Amino acid sequence: MPEPYRNFASKVVPLPAENVDTDQVVPARYLKITDKAGLADVLFRDWRFEEDGSLKDPPFVLDRPGMKGRAILLVGDNFGTGSSREHAPWALEAWGVRAVISTGFADIFRNNALKNGVLPIAIDPITHARLFELVGADPDAELRVDLAEQGILLPDGTTIDFDVDPFAKLMLLRGTDEIGYVLDKLPAIEAWEATHPARVDTREDAPAAS
Amino acid sequence: MEQRPRTLVEKIWDDHVVVADEGAPSVLAVDLHLVHEVTSPQAFTGLRQRGLKVRHPERTVATADHSVPTTPRGLPFLDPLAAAQVQQLDTNCREFGIPLHGIGDPSQGIVHVIGPQLGLTQPGMTIVCGDSHTSTHGAFGALAFGIGTSEVEMVLATQTLLQRKPKTYEVRVDGRLTAGVSAKDIILALIARIGIGGGTGHVFEYRGEAIRALTMEQRMTICNMSIEGGARAGLIAPDDTTFEYLHGRTHAPHGPAWDLAVETWRRLPTDDWAAFDRSIAIDASALEPMVTYGTNPGMGIPITSRVPDPAAASDPAHGRALEKALAYMDLTPGQAILGQPVDVVFIGSCTNGRISDLRLAAAALKDRHVAPNVRMMIVPGSDEVKREAEREGLHEIFRAAGAEWREAGCSMCIAMNGDQLAPGQYAVSTSNRNFEGRQGKGGRTFLASPLTAAASAVAGMVADPRLLPGIEAVAGIGGR
Ligand code: SF4
Numbered sequence: 001m002p003e004p005y006r007n008f009a010s011k012v013v014p015l016p017a018e019n020v021d022t023d024q025v026v027p028a029r030y031l032k033i034t035d036k037a038g039l040a041d042v043l044f045r046d047w048r049f050e051e052d053g054s055l056k057d058p059p060f061v062l063d064r065p066g067m068k069g070r071a072i073l074l075v076g077d078n079f080g081t082g083s084s085r086e087h088a089p090w091a092l093e094a095w096g097v098r099a100v101i102s103t104g105f106a107d108i109f110r111n112n113a114l115k116n117g118v119l120p121i122a123i124d125p126i127t128h129a130r131l132f133e134l135v136g137a138d139p140d141a142e143l144r145v146d147l148a149e150q151g152i153l154l155p156d157g158t159t160i161d162f163d164v165d166p167f168a169k170l171m172l173l174r175g176t177d178e179i180g181y182v183l184d185k186l187p188a189i190e191a192w193e194a195t196h197p198a199r200v201d202t203r204e205d206a207p208a209a210s
Numbered sequence: 211m212e213q214r215p216r217t218l219v220e221k222i223w224d225d226h227v228v229v230a231d232e233g234a235p236s237v238l239a240v241d242l243h244l245v246h247e248v249t250s251p252q253a254f255t256g257l258r259q260r261g262l263k264v265r266h267p268e269r270t271v272a273t274a275d276h277s278v279p280t281t282p283r284g285l286p287f288l289d290p291l292a293a294a295q296v297q298q299l300d301t302n303c304r305e306f307g308i309p310l311h312g313i314g315d316p317s318q319g320i321v322h323v324i325g326p327q328l329g330l331t332q333p334g335m336t337i338v339c340g341d342s343h344t345s346t347h348g349a350f351g352a353l354a355f356g357i358g359t360s361e362v363e364m365v366l367a368t369q370t371l372l373q374r375k376p377k378t379y380e381v382r383v384d385g386r387l388t389a390g391v392s393a394k395d396i397i398l399a400l401i402a403r404i405g406i407g408g409g410t411g412h413v414f415e416y417r418g419e420a421i422r423a424l425t426m427e428q429r430m431t432i433c434n435m436s437i438e439g440g441a442r443a444g445l446i447a448p449d450d451t452t453f454e455y456l457h458g459r460t461h462a463p464h465g466p467a468w469d470l471a472v473e474t475w476r477r478l479p480t481d482d483w484a485a486f487d488r489s490i491a492i493d494a495s496a497l498e499p500m501v502t503y504g505t506n507p508g509m510g511i512p513i514t515s516r517v518p519d520p521a522a523a524s525d526p527a528h529g530r531a532l533e534k535a536l537a538y539m540d541l542t543p544g545q546a547i548l549g550q551p552v553d554v555v556f557i558g559s560c561t562n563g564r565i566s567d568l569r570l571a572a573a574a575l576k577d578r579h580v581a582p583n584v585r586m587m588i589v590p591g592s593d594e595v596k597r598e599a600e601r602e603g604l605h606e607i608f609r610a611a612g613a614e615w616r617e618a619g620c621s622m623c624i625a626m627n628g629d630q631l632a633p634g635q636y637a638v639s640t641s642n643r644n645f646e647g648r649q650g651k652g653g654r655t656f657l658a659s660p661l662t663a664a665a666s667a668v669a670g671m672v673a674d675p676r677l678l679p680g681i682e683a684v685a686g687i688g689g690r
Contacts, residue, residue, distance in 0.1 A: 018531050019406055019506050023645040028624045032277055032291035034251035034298045046647050051633070076527060078407035081440070081506070082645060084342040085249065086358035107410055107442050108342060112358035165374070167234045177360075179260070182368045185229050185237055189370055192228040192239060199241045200330050200461050202271040202309045 002117055004175035008098060009144040009153075010071035012135045015061055018076035022109060025080070025088040039087060040094035062095070071098040072143055074131060078102070079120075080109025089113040099145050101152070103128045114168045115178065119147060121162045131160070147172060215481035217378050218447050219413050222353040222478070226336050228370055235372040241335040241352075243365050244321045245272035245308065247299040248626070249340030253363035254302040265369045267307040271330060274299055274312050275320045277626045280589050280616035283313060288628060306366070319592020319618045322346040322560035326430065327594055329459025333448035333475040338365055343560050343642065344443075345436040349429035350456070351448035351478050353413070356437065379412035379441060380486040383420040385495035390676035392570070393428035394562060394640070394659035396420065397435040398500035400492060402510035409441030412488065415480065416446050420494035426455040427566040434561045435642050438507040447479035499675055502644050502657040503547055504535035509644075511547065513662065513674050519543035538646055539654050540634075547656070547672050554637040555586040555613075555667035556649070557660055559623035562640035563591030565598050567660040572604040574664035574678055575611040581670025586613035587629065589621040613667070625650045638666040 030042040048060040055063050062068075073092065079102040080088060089112045092100065099119040113120045123131070134141055134154065144153035147169060151159040171178060182189075216224070229237040243266075250272070257264070264270060277292035279285065287293035296313065303310040311317040317324055322343050325331040331347040337354035338344060340362040347354035357371065365371055383396055401408075414436050421429070429446050436444025453472055456462045463471040498512035509532075511518070520536065520543060523529035536543065541550070557563070557571050571588060580586045588608050590596035596618055599605055605615045622629040623641035625648065631637055633652025640663050644655035658666070661675035668678075675681060 016527075016530075017534070018527055019508075021506065021643075021645045023643065023648050027647055027651070028626050029651075031248050031626065032289070032295050034295055035255065036252060046651055051651075076531075078410070078440075081406050082342065082437075082643060084340060084356040084358055086252075086340075086360060089358075104407060104410060106407070106440065108356055108358060112360065115358065115360040165235075167372075178372050179256075179360075179364050179367055182237060182364060182370060182372060185370075186368070188229045189237070189239075189368060193369075196239065198266070198269055199332060199335055201268050202242075202330065202461070203268050204461060 002175045002177055005117055005119065005147055005172035007144065007146045007148070008071060009142050010098070011140055011142050012072045012074050013061055013067055013070045014132065014135050015073060015075045016132060019078050019081055020075055021082035022080055022085050022088040023082055026085060026091045031085060031087055036090050036094070039091035043091040043095045066140070069096060071096055072145065073097045073100045074135060075100060075102045078104050078106065080113070081106040084108045084112070086112045086116070089116040089118045092118050101128070101131065114165070114172065117172065119145065119164070119172070121145070121152065123160055123162055127160055215484040217480040217484045217486060218351060218415055218445055218478055219353060219376065219378050220484070222334055222336065223375055225334065235374045237370045238336060238373045240338050240365050240369050240371055241269065242325070242330055242337045243270040243369070244325055244337065244339035244341070244344065245270060245362070246276055246321050246339070246341060247274050247295045248276045249359050250302065250362055251295065251298050253340070253359050253366055254306065256363040257306070257366055260367070262367045264306040264308060264366045267309070269369060270308045270366070272299060272303050272308050272310045273318055273321050273324055276620045276624060278313055278619045279627050280619045280621045280629055283617055292627060316593055319594065320560045320563060320620055322434065323563060323591035323595065326350065326426070327459070327592060329456055329462035332456065332462065332471070333452060334478050338371060342437045343434050345441070346430050346434040346560055348433040348436065348443050348445040349426060350452055351445055351475070353443055353445065355442040376413045376442065377411055377487040379409055379414050380489040381414050381416045382418040382489065382491040383416060383494050384418040384491065385420055385493045386423070387420060387494045387497065390661060390678070390681045391497050391499055392659045392661060393424055393431040395497050395500045396492065396494060397432045398502065398507070398510045398657065399497050400490070401435065401439045401508050402500065404439055404490065406438060406506050406508040407440045409436065409439040412441050414439065414441045414444035415486070416444060417480070421446055422449065425566060426451060427564045430564070431561055435507065438642055448475045499659060499662050501547055501662060501672060502655070503539065503541060504532065505538055505644060505646050507642065507644060507657060509535060510657070513548060513672070515547070517541050517543055517545050517547060548674060550656070550672045551636065552584060552638050552656070552666055552671055553635040554631055555580070555584055555663050556589070556622045556637055556639040556641065557663050558587070558589030558591065558621055559641035560591060561642045562660050563589060563595065565595050567640065568595065568599050568604050569602070570660045571664045572607045574661055574675065575613065575668065576607050578611055578668045580612040580667045583670050584667050586667045587616060587622060588613050589616045589629070590618045593618045622649050624648065625653070638663045638672060
């Protein structure tokens with residue numbers, strides 16, 4: 001079950017690609033697992049490795065010296081489009097990513113990320129461009145992510161504010177997962193079901209022709 | 211009390227809210243939960259760890275589609291991982307009492323093909339699946355969307371989901387399609403216009419004369435790719451076309467219950483004067499066959515156009531993205547897309563793997579031959595589609611044309627099962643995603659309609675289906 005999400009400071013992994021789809025985050029051929037093992041190794045697999053398994057030359061940003069251990073991924077517009085695979089945030093989390101910063105996220109990716117301790121932070125395009133500039137000028141700049149305060153603290157002492165769904169924030173800060181929350185509502189669900197008959201029965205065989 | 215005018219989406223939403231606590235997302239009841247082998251195993255593991263049961267196995271249905279081979283069913287799985295995953299689905303369904311249409315079951319097929327085919331997908335329902343193309347079921351006027359595996363676990367355990375009410379986006383398509391232009395071209399044109407993030411946070415409602423004129427299968431093609439426009443769901447109001455399709459299907463209401471259901475469904479369409487958060491209008495009569503040239507579904511152009519030039523892009527980030535896409539595709543800015551040689555043509559997937567799609571392909575392939583440089587794979591969306599095609603003799607036309615006629619599954623749409631492009635190969639594909647590596651590592655995809663795909667297979671290069679002799683007769687062929 002999830003841990004409470006704590007504030008942290010980290011250097012940044014910059015990946016200035018827009019519309020990164022979840023097929024790039026974890027290619028489909030690695031979706032044949034029935035658990036969550038080994039996903040850190042296949043994160044951005046086809047951008048990182050050659051056919052024979054050796055690293056690309058020059059290496060993809062994740063594999064450059066000093067990148068391992070960084071918890072902030074700074075990406076281009078509209079991150080996480082495409083497939084609903086939760087393997088994408090699982091892989092990011094397994095590699096060590098705790099926040100992804102973009103100007104926007106695909107709906108399903110955002111939901112999935114929030115459930116796995118990976119905070120999707122959407123900021124406006126101008127601030128986003130400034131952040132890329134900052135990291136370009138000082139690749140080792142350290143940012144501090146404060147979820148409770150909804151701010152990213154920059155090295156110069158200024159803060160970038162961000163929005164987050166208040167409910168998702170509460171779940172993250174408490175380390176509660178949503179299933180527990182909904183299970184507490186079971187009496188209400190039972191009451192609702194009592195007045196709303198099922199619309200289909202998936203077990204039924206073909207009824208006699210009417 | 212006079213009710214405020216509401217959209218179709220709002221009506222379905224209001225009908226399914228179980229709890230709406232201040233500040234929290236609503237607890238939304240789920241009528242139908244579809245399950246497949248790839249996005250469910252970890253959810254069942256979660257249930258076991260918590261000691262939970264599946265709350266409504268009888269509102270849940272499973273199939274194996276993504277990683278199943280499309281070679282003859284008697285042959286073994288070559289991939290032990292895929293075999294284990296399909297086996298795990300079987301174990302999970304047995305343990306939790308979920309009906310499974312697995313390999314060998316006459317109802318097996320792509321999850322978004324079998325739901326409608328079995329009559330499980332019905333107007334006014336909420337439908338979810340751990341799969342982004344769940345939007346397909348919106349064609350019936352259902353609120354249907356993809357979810358992640360944590361949410362799959364939530365729905366298994368509670369038959370509900372935590373959701374914020376989505377915004378609404380009206381997509382109005384008026385005018386009449388011309389011969390050789392099809393539903394696939396409407397949706398590719400929409401995505402090319404608004405971009406792959408254009409519908410984020412919204413649900414599309416497709417309306418207008420051109421939408422009303424479509425068959426259910428064509429409507430499914432459109433709703434299917436809502437997610438490629440960034441919208442989690444896309445709906446079409448139910449009408450007589452919908453009811454006619456559903457009537458008599460296995461899980462559709464029967465007898466007096468049918469009449470009652472139709473009466474309820476007739477109240478679903480968006481009220482006059484209901485407001486949408488956003489709107490766009492498309493003129494169907496001005497559309498040409500569409501084809502993508504890049505590495506996301508928004509990179510699409512009318513088939514007679516030229517590949518755009520990154521240097522002319524509106525902003526530098528777009529220019530870089532375009533440059534990267536063209537480098538991956540090995541295409542030159544300004545080149546024609548017509549005449550681009552192709553190695554593989556794939557007809558299938560939850561977008562275009564239904565019987566009407568196969569009929570179109572057959573009409574285009576009849577008495578013709580696939581070009582010698584092209585491998586053409588035709589993969590029915592379900593076992594039922596396969597049987598129907600064979601009853602109609604379509605498979606004979608495909609084989610005579612030199613195409614491969616295979617078993618049902620997702621196949622080369624996602625390339626998890628061994629059906630894939632070799633690095634550098636070009637494919638015209640009727641599926642929905644042209645992301646880097648989607649159809650095989652290093653493979654290059656042109657998304658298009660079944661007609662364009664079939665015309666391209668014959669020509670050995672990207673070809674305009676409007677130039678096929680007899681196209682006027684072909685264009686009218688629809689699904690049931
Ligand atoms: S056919 Fe393709 S898009 Fe459709 S469910 Fe299968 S893998 Fe997904």
